[in-house]
Amino acid sequence: MNRTSCSATGLVCFLSDKLERRVPGGKEPASARGTFKAQSEQGKSLTGWRLRVLALACSAVVLALAFHFGMTFLYVAPWNPAYEKSASVVEGYMNPYFGQNWELFAPDPIDYDARVLVRAKVKDASGWERHTGWLDVTGPERELTRGSLFPGRLARVVGGARQMVTDADVPPSAASLPEEEEETEAETEEEPPDPVFQDQAVRHIRAVATLAARAEWGDGVTEIQLRVSDHMFPRFEDGDRDGAGTKTYSDFDWWPAVAMSADAVRMWKESHR
Amino acid sequence: MSTGNEPLLPAPGRLLGLAGARLAATVERVSGIRYGVYGLAVLRVGYGLVLLALLLTGYTDRRLIWGPESAWTPDLFKESLAEDGTFSLFAISDSGVWFEVLFHVFLLVVVLFILGWRTRWITPVLAVLVWSWHQRQPWVLDGGDNLMQLVLFYLIFADLSARWSLDDRRRVRRAAARAAKASAEPAPAKRDRSLGEAENAVPGVAPGLPAFEGGLRWRLATIGHNAALVATLLQVSIVYFNAGLLKVQGEMWQQGTALYYTLRTDEFAPFPRLSRLIWENDLAVASGSYFAVFIQLAFPLLMLNRITRRLGLVAVTSMHLGIGVLMGLGSFSLIMVFSDLLFVRSGTYRRVGAFAQAVWHRTRTRTRLSATPSLPKPAKHRTLTGS
Structure with a gap:
């Protein structure tokens, strides 16, 4: 080993000299800034045990990279048999810190506009309760993005909560369900909704709706109702791009307003004019 | 490795030596230089x-x-x-x-x-x-x-502050001070950036360099640096490839109509009228949709070759420019562009840096000259040069 390492050391000195001139970083003249390149000529070059330690480190790093990105690929790729076989290992390794999702407008882009509307039951000082009309909660949020290339994240608060309701498949109130609800057979193939996630989605959008309602109608708001209205754009292949498209909506149950601080309501009011 | 003068079938010992040398060269390459x-x-x-x-x-x-x-x-x-x-x-x-x-x-x-x-x-x-x-x-x-x-x-x-940072400035100053002390010459009062880097070189065996330079700890850190760089490049490639792979499965991307729907949404429309100009144009809708899928799917392969890498980087950057302006996704677009810029080689950055420095100095000199009463310049010119 001694002979090997001796000749190796010699060669490394020689090679690293050559490398410095050949590799992209090597064009830089040795200087006071050259701290990013080893100064082999100082005699600090690789000796036997150092070389072995470094070689071991290199191999460990290569293996780690291969493992990590193999896992990453399986995790983000469209459904495939390799993932199916090792799903629990992949999920266990990737979540939560390497969690990622690159379904950016894929497999199909968003082809509708979703808007959130809220109405409320409001009690005045004398105890009289009235029902309000529908309030467009999405409109003011969209206004925040108009003409802006870098809108603040406040502009995603309502949209995010609405997305969660859609993702969680929160059921609309029975009264608002359209008549043609005979599709239950076909839908059983989909994943069953997660009740915990549904509950959180409802609490999230209730908080948003309460803020918007109180900002509009004051502290007397006792109950709120949510309407999500979807505007499906005219299909491209139908040729009539100026057509109205299809509008549908779903109403959710009346929910009690959430306890949100007066500060929160004031802030909401100030930032959604 | 073989030079042609070697025997066709080297003795086992020689073979081992050669393998060792090749290993050493590889280790030198990944532990001796911090890339990117x-x-x-x-x-x-x-x-x-x-x-x-x-x-x-x-x-x-x-x-x-x-x-x-x-x-x-x-x-x-x-x-x-x-x-x-x-x-x-x-x-x-x-x-x-x-x-x-x-x-x-x-x-x-x-x-x-x-x-x-x-x-x-x-x-x-x-x-x-x-x-x-x-x-x-x-x-x-x-x-x-x-x-x-x-x-x-x-x-x-990774070593993120090796260039263009306060860390770098401190390092350079310390090294210069130490070098000045070692050579017992008066230190330059201020590092003149106009001279470029070669003139700042410390002659001889660079006494200003830290003691651990090239040592085991430094080399291990360098391996970590290079691994982090490779990890980032792989991650970006995976993002594009999978974003593309998921898109080719969608009917609207296949038909080349996806851009129409994307640009019609009210949610991603900072300039609805501008968006409308595009989604009303069949050619723009189809070419834009296909371009997006192609460039995302092809990104990792394009990065492998010097010429296609440049083309690929220009293409994704323009795609992100489009996304940023048309959809108002400024932060998303900028993050993607800054990630993509990691694929640009150090040599290119050095040239850009040198060019910027030259322009800066020319501007400063000209401004200084124009500020002296003996060399009057029109006021308009002075503001143009950004004094």
Whole structure:
């Protein structure tokens, strides 16, 4: 080993000299800034045990990279048999810190506009309760993005909560369900909704709706109702791009307003004019 | 390796020696040079500026988005943390004071990261802060935030302040001071950047270099640096490839109509009339849709070759420019562009840097000259040169 390492050391000195001139970083003249390149000529070059330690480190790093990105690929790729076989290992390794999702407008882009509307039951000082009309909660949020290339994240608060309701498949109130609800057979193939996630989605959008309602109608708001209205754009292949498209909506149950601080309501009011 | 003068079938010992030499050369290559230091400096400044912009555009509404007044209530936030089995510094206390302290510390850390001050320590702190901040309101994030988070984890192991940073300036000054002391010559009062780097070289065996330079610790750190760089490049490639792979499965992308739907949404329309100009144009819709799918799917392959890499980078950058302007996804687009810029070689950055320096000096000299009364220049000219 001694002979090997001796000749190796010699060669490394020689090679690293050559490398410095050949590799992209090597064009830089040795200087006071050259701290990013080893100064082999100082005699600090690789000796036997150092070389072995470094070689071991290199191999460990290569293996780690291969493992990590193999896992990453399986995790983000469209459904495939390799993932199916090792799903629990992949999920266990990737979540939560390497969690990622690159379904950016894929497999199909968003082809509708979703808007959130809220109405409320409001009690005045004398105890009289009235029902309000529908309030467009999405409109003011969209206004925040108009003409802006870098809108603040406040502009995603309502949209995010609405997305969660859609993702969680929160059921609309029975009264608002359209008549043609005979599709239950076909839908059983989909994943069953997660009740915990549904509950959180409802609490999230209730908080948003309460803020918007109180900002509009004051502290007397006792109950709120949510309407999500979807505007499906005219299909491209139908040729009539100026057509109205299809509008549908779903109403959710009346929910009690959430306890949100007066500060929160004031802030909401100030930032959604 | 073989030079042609060697025997056709070398003796086993020789073979071993050759393998050892090849190994040593490889180890030298990955442990002796820190690659991509310019691209990483650009990424550091770029990511930092995007974070700063996100924090500042949300500054007045910070409590409503991420604070105790958030609709993603402290209860929901903590439940979700527990489910995911993770942490967030924002969960330490529900009090407004804690939130304000943490938010402003975050702002400060972002600024220090941009400046490149003690970056070895600041980077992990920033990665933890960004993670904590993302957890606080996960429903306002997008793919750009996701990518930045992953890359920040990888880059904890990288040397992000090797160039264009306060760390670098400190290093250069110290080395120059030490060199001056060693050669017993008066140190230059100020490092003249116009001279370029060669003139600042310390003659001989660079006595200004730190003692551990080229030592085992430095080399191990270098392996970590290069691994982090490779990890980032692989991550970006995976993002594009999979985003493309998922798109080719969609009917609208196959038909080349996806852009029509995307640009019609009210949600991503900072300039609805501009968007309309495009979605009403059949050629623009089809070519834009196919272009997006093609460039994403092909990205990793395009990066392998010198010429296609340039084409690919120009193409994705223009795609992100389009996304940024037409869809108002500024932070997403900028994060993607700064990640892509890591694929640009150091040589290119050095040339750009030298060019910028030359322009800067010419401007400064001209300004100085124009400021002296003996050489009057029209006032208009002076403002143009940015004095």
